[in-house]
Amino acid sequence: MFKRRRGANVATAMIGGGALLLATACGGGGESGDGQINLVLDTFGVPGYDARIKQFEEEHPNVTVEERNVTDVANYTQQLQQNIAAGSGAGDVVMVEEANVAQFYAQPDQFVDLNDHGGAELEQDFLPWKWDQGHGADGQLLGLGTDIGSMGMCYNVPLFEEADLPTEPAEVAELWPDWEGFISTGEKFMEAETGAAFVSTIQPYFRAVMAQHGGAPYQNRQGDLVIEQTDSTRESYDTVTAMADAGLSASLPIWSEEWNAGIQSNSFATLPCPAWMLGHIESTAGDEGNGQWNVADVPGEGGNWGGSFLSVPAQGENQEMAIELAKFLTSKEGQLSAWEEANVLPSNPEALQDPKVTEFTRPYFNDAPVGEIYSETALELEPVYYGPDTQAIDDAFRAALESVEQGQASPDEGWNTALEEVKRATGEG
């Protein structure tokens, strides 16, 4: 459940502000005369709530829940921000992506403080860092965690076979204990001349490596830029530009049509896979991709990329019931239901150790033991802190990385351009 940007540009170009107006027009739910409550739930990506919503409606006969889903989180976030700023139009319960938490929760008045509604008792239901991320600056509890994005490395089985590399997850993981090992494996793969590249584009690897470094890669909790003060951001940048130097990249911009076409036509051999990425591969590659991909451990140590929260905007009319729904969906049972439906990894420590998760295998990915791979590292994850301007900063680095892998800029030039752009975006330039 992260940035799906398929056709995002087209959509923004065509719809522009119109979509925002539309979203504003069809506002949140309401209460009709007979005590019937309609709740609107705003989500993006594939949250896996269908079964759980049905159950909620059965338990509360006077409530109907309408899920409004936007595929692309970038579009979703822009709309949500507009609705929050406008004071109407947002759902009764809204999903907020990890990287955009700081942006939204910097407006604590716009969301219900769940501490006032028995939220504080829920602390043990969430991983401590996930619990912390849901808080505003003054300790308000503004969001309850849904999923987390612990990582695996997806690899294309036929391409690995063709390049005489091992294909069993355990053996594959041994090829790359760290990112240097990953790059040397990539060089071996490229020597085999399969016609495919080893990585699609270096951008997702940047996110993955950076997530493993933890800390605050872009902005600190005061909102100041710390990119130049933190070594890990530059180190992550150098690690992935080395992949481009070694000629491993197919240079397909992530989330673009071409990138998706690359997944379908086996144009690249690996892809960092947070749990939510599996759903994207499966829906993009379709039936033909069945059995083509498998999942191994990621090089280096763990790391978290993505994951979301549910919040209740203060503008809603049926806040009590909305809070009820948010708790229902983020409870242990709610998270397990979403895991079974869409493979979004729970942020509830008990759910993470539940056999339903740990023993889960996924037929589409050659019966990869995805439950084991993802839950193993999940309990020790070190979270990344994302500041209020993460989306814009991320876009700037994405542009820089693409210009490096396409050969339009040296790594240093790309880095400097990105920094200038970042300073513009954050108003520090």
Next chain:
Amino acid sequence: MTSVQHGAPPSPSRGADGTGTRPPDPRERARARRSQMLSRLDIRTSPYLFIAPFFLLFGVFGLFPLLYTVWVSLHDWSLIGGNEGFAGLDNYVRLVGDEKFWNALYNTLGIFVIAVIPQLLLALLLADTLNRRIRFANVFRMTLILPYITSIAALAIVFSTVFGGEQFGLINQMLTAIGLDPIAWRGDRYWSWTAIAVMIDWRWTGYNALIYLAAMQSIPKDVYEAADLDGASRMRQFVQITIPLLRPTIIFTVIISTIGQMQLFTEPTIFAASLGYAGGNQGQFQTVMMLVFQETFNYQNFGYAAAVSWVLFLLVVFMGLINVWLTSRIRGAQ
């Protein structure tokens, strides 16, 4: 008469009184004079009342935003925080020294030159061809307007395939097949301009050609017949009769194209495979309007975006004047 005491409703009726057939009576005369005054008032003011709705709407939706933009551009202004204090001319000072603005302006003007000039010339030639007696003239004329009414979504899909990357692009696959190097359509500045210009011309050439065609059909045929008798070639007729007589139309299309192209946004935005408003990973094809959108919606910097769009407005006026001056020199050809 009670109506004297009343506030004289501006009744447009001029029926019974004011015709002067009745015997003169001071009261009647006063009434007649008043009615005459009213009718004069009617003639003078009614036209303004009739066009008033437009100006009211224009004031609310045109003039007010225009002036409000000036106000916003003088402040630090963000989407979330709203007005964050008066900044004077800071935004404009920043704009003068902003490389990204100049880059965007360079791109906008560059695409303008390579898109509009061939587009209007091609449209003129097409219109001239269709103005001759050819078979299925109406079919061809209809075809001209087809790209214009094609949905932008279809445009985006088709051209993203045509100008796709090294592996999946149509042109690149053909180039590779005949042993040439693939083209980095989005990576290279000038290739990206070319691709965008093709998209623009595909969509707008027919539109301009139809306007020219309409104007050409109003040129009297006997002018050409006379030229034929004098032995003027087809080309010479085109240069010395058609173009000078089309001058007002050409000026119109040039102005419309200038306004449209200076605000170029749609084509380059859908051309970008990712990172919509950034216009390429180094801003190779980011236009001024895309910069405005990026500052507004990605960076939430309304103040600066307002300053940029206001400067863009002045540039459009300036460019429009230059183009009128240039095209008005067509007269010299006569």
